[in-house]
Amino acid sequence: MLHVTNITHKYAQDTAxxxxxxxxxxxxxxxxxxxxxxxxxxxxxxxxxLLKPTQGKLQLLGKMSQDIxxxxxxxxKNIGFIFQFHYLINYLTVYENITLAIYNEHKKDVDSLLKQxxxxxxxDRYPYEISGGQRQRVAIARALANKPKIVFADEPTGNxxxxxxxxxxxxLQIIAKQQNVTVxxxxxxxxxxxxxxxxxxxxxxxxxxxx
Amino acid sequence: xxxxxxxxxxxxxxxxxxxxxxxxxxxITSIFLITSISHGIISMYSTMLKSDxxxxxxxAKISDTFFSNVDTTxxxxxxxxxxxxxxxxxxxGASPVENLPIIAIYGASHNMYSRYKLKSGKYPEAxxxxxxxxxYNQLINKHEVDIANKKFIISGVFRSDIGFENGGVVMxxxxxxxxxxxxxxxxxxDIDISASMDKIISQIxxxxxxxxxxxxxxxxxxxxxxxxxxxxxxxxxxxxxIMGLIAIASIMSxxxxxxxxxxxxxxxxxxxxxxxxxxxxxxGLIIGFGAFITAxxxxxxxxxxxxxxxKLQGYVNGExxxxxxxxxxxxxxxxxxxxxxxxxxxxxxxxxxxxIQRGN
Numbered sequence: 001m002l003h004v005t006n007i008t009h010k011y012a013q014d015t016a017x018x019x020x021x022x023x024x025x026x027x028x029x030x031x032x033x034x035x036x037x038x039x040x041x042x043x044x045x046x047x048x049x050l051l052k053p054t055q056g057k058l059q060l061l062g063k064m065s066q067d068i069x070x071x072x073x074x075x076x077k078n079i080g081f082i083f084q085f086h087y088l089i090n091y092l093t094v095y096e097n098i099t100l101a102i103y104n105e106h107k108k109d110v111d112s113l114l115k116q117x118x119x120x121x122x123x124d125r126y127p128y129e130i131s132g133g134q135r136q137r138v139a140i141a142r143a144l145a146n147k148p149k150i151v152f153a154d155e156p157t158g159n160x161x162x163x164x165x166x167x168x169x170x171x172l173q174i175i176a177k178q179q180n181v182t183v184x185x186x187x188x189x190x191x192x193x194x195x196x197x198x199x200x201x202x203x204x205x206x207x208x209x210x211x
Numbered sequence: 212x213x214x215x216x217x218x219x220x221x222x223x224x225x226x227x228x229x230x231x232x233x234x235x236x237x238x239i240t241s242i243f244l245i246t247s248i249s250h251g252i253i254s255m256y257s258t259m260l261k262s263d264x265x266x267x268x269x270x271a272k273i274s275d276t277f278f279s280n281v282d283t284t285x286x287x288x289x290x291x292x293x294x295x296x297x298x299x300x301x302x303x304g305a306s307p308v309e310n311l312p313i314i315a316i317y318g319a320s321h322n323m324y325s326r327y328k329l330k331s332g333k334y335p336e337a338x339x340x341x342x343x344x345x346x347y348n349q350l351i352n353k354h355e356v357d358i359a360n361k362k363f364i365i366s367g368v369f370r371s372d373i374g375f376e377n378g379g380v381v382m383x384x385x386x387x388x389x390x391x392x393x394x395x396x397x398x399x400x401d402i403d404i405s406a407s408m409d410k411i412i413s414q415i416x417x418x419x420x421x422x423x424x425x426x427x428x429x430x431x432x433x434x435x436x437x438x439x440x441x442x443x444x445x446x447x448x449x450x451x452x453i454m455g456l457i458a459i460a461s462i463m464s465x466x467x468x469x470x471x472x473x474x475x476x477x478x479x480x481x482x483x484x485x486x487x488x489x490x491x492x493x494x495g496l497i498i499g500f501g502a503f504i505t506a507x508x509x510x511x512x513x514x515x516x517x518x519x520x521x522k523l524q525g526y527v528n529g530e531x532x533x534x535x536x537x538x539x540x541x542x543x544x545x546x547x548x549x550x551x552x553x554x555x556x557x558x559x560x561x562x563x564x565x566x567i568q569r570g571n
Contacts, residue, residue: 081479083567100216
């Protein structure tokens with residue numbers, strides 16, 4: 001499903017990631033834990049093709065990232081991304097945000113997805129008219145709308161209270177199980193990470209299995 | 212991305228939209244006015260020349276008709292040529308009249324008088340003038356005018372559709388010759404439809420080496436003053452275009468900077484750079500189309516007002532024709548495409564996650 005070899009990434013002189021090697025299987029729920037600045041977000045960005053690594057190789061769904069001809073289309077078809085700050089587009093309604101990049105054949109499933117996430121009644125509202133927890137659910141719906149094979153979530157609960165955090169994490173677990181979607185979550189919350197199939201720890205740009 | 216999304220993006224960025232709209236309205240109006248007024252000047256002068264002659268004779272090697280001096284004694288010989296219908300002479304000059312700083316003065320042979328349609332009075336004899344209707348009302352003394360320290364009785368008022376004439380003074384050729392110290396600025400020759408123009412031109416040319424004989428159409432096409440006006444107008448329009456382009460590119464750069472996180476998210480969702488560029492250009496084109504319509508209406512209103520300002524004596528007269536509309540429309544589209552393309556394209560070369568981080 002996902003395989004990285006010797007990934008290194010540098011921001012100017014600073015090394016954010018060093019020699020990362022990782023393999024993630026299909027349908028696996030993976031948590032990457034670590035302190036702020038440990039390199040979790042950079043790793044997730046690279047794994048999801050949102051950032052090109054300075055060095056190393058990334059294999060996604062059997063394809064080497066550098067060999068993918070249309071990376072935007074590949075991302076649209078296979079990858080969902082949930083950010084810490086929902087990043088919804090303020091001038092679009094909840095429904096328009098979710099369907100912004102959706103394939104026509106998936107449009108018919110949006111309503112049931114909204115119902116499943118408990119935000120169906122909010123579909124005509126604008127992001128500034130709903131709460132933080134609701135916005136994050138909209139962001140989850142947007143990430144899932146195209147039925148991706150892998151979902152990346154970078155601190156998806158970092159901006160939420162404990163109840164909303166638990167709800168979001170629970171939803172991600174259900175999705176991973178029900179739809180056989182690979183979910184990779186970066187979090188600093190060890191307690192939440194315990195529910196993942198596999199936990200990795202990031203420390204100063206290095207990755208290791210969490211024991 | 213749908214057109215609803217594009218419209219919503221336009222609405223959500225009100226200040227940016229207003230700034231682009233205003234820049235475009237000012238730029239497009241400037242291009243419309245500069246081009247139409249310069250075309251108007253050329254059109255008025257060439258219509259004036261074309262309406263009274265198929266052939267025009269000026270002094271050889273003189274670049275401006277104002278400085279041309281042609282001996283009118285040649286007119287008798289020209290009349291003898293087979294196929295010649297009418298030979299007339301015209302002096303073109305300028306002089307202050309009362310408080311008006313510059314007025315076109317025409318000295319015309321008697322056979323040209325009929326082109327000036329009298330509203331009142333009679334055609335001028337010696338020491339008399341007729342006054343164009345657009346300046347007559349501005350004169351304090353409605354009975355006589357002082358031109359080059361000589362008094363002329365106003366024998367009539369005329370009107371002409373040509374602004375340069377309607378804002379001018381017409382006197383007989385001899386009086387104008389005394390003022391401007393010349394025989395005629397140009398001689399105009401009308402010929403039969405069946406006559407060979409080339410043959411008549413070469414016959415006239417052979418009479419005197421100090422004259423330059425051309426068909427009026429060829430004269431108008433090659434007249435240096437028209438070329439200068441055209442080039443000046445083109446350069447000023449080009450400057451207006453570049454200024455508009457810089458303004459749009461600057462506003463678009465700021466807009467793209469402000470919306471980097473939005474573009475980053477779109478890229479993260481898998482929307483292609485092409486589609487994002489298309490949506491930004493579409494936003495620009497929608498604003499541009501509105502600005503174009505406004506500028507077109509605005510320019511027509513300004514031109515109408517200019518035409519009716521007495522102080523301008525009808526000399527400034529622009530018309531916006533279909534060719535100009537098309538030319539300015541294409542210019543507008545180019546301004547928007549080039550003004551938007553570079554900032555957006557530059558932004559989209561960056562990784563999506565960097566766009567999102569920078570946009571924050």
